[in-house]
Amino acid sequence: MLSLVCITYDGIKAxxxxxxxxxxxxxxxxxxxxTAIGQPLDGIFSVICLENLRPYVGEFMPNDPQRGLDLSKPRLPNGETMAGFIGFAVNMIHIDDTNLFHxxxxxxxxxxxxxxxxxxRLQVYKL
Incomplete structure (x- = not known):
């Protein structure tokens, strides 16, 4: 499956x-x-437009060069964090410096x- 990400809707139209x-x-x-590079496309592909997504509106993790999102840790009814919780997958993705500020x-x-x-919402746990 081929999927593309465009920053703007104009990028999709092109x-x-x-x-x-x-x-x-x-x-x-x-x-x-x-076709020009010898890899003709057959079929369809999906496109996601960043401009049309509802973004995260909270704070970023302080002093994090990767600009991790400051998400609240999941808590059990007694208030404790669940055993083995490492973090959220969204913050575990390393974004290359050249793309970090696009x-x-x-x-x-x-x-x-x-x-x-x-x-x-994808939580990562250590077994």
């Missing part, structure tokens, strides 16, 4: 162009790029948009 009859123009956009027009990065959407 991926595919259509002929006058409504069919996909295989000589332009992503299809044209695939921001949407609203100033949101990859961690607080796509990774938060996908992994915000």
């Amino acid at each position: 991926l595919v162009t259509y002929d006058k009859d409504g069919s996909i123009n295989k000589n332009s956009g992503l299809y044209g790029l695939g 921001l949407t027009n609203d100033g949101n990065g990859l961690r607080e948009t796509i990774f938060y959407t996908l992994f915000s």
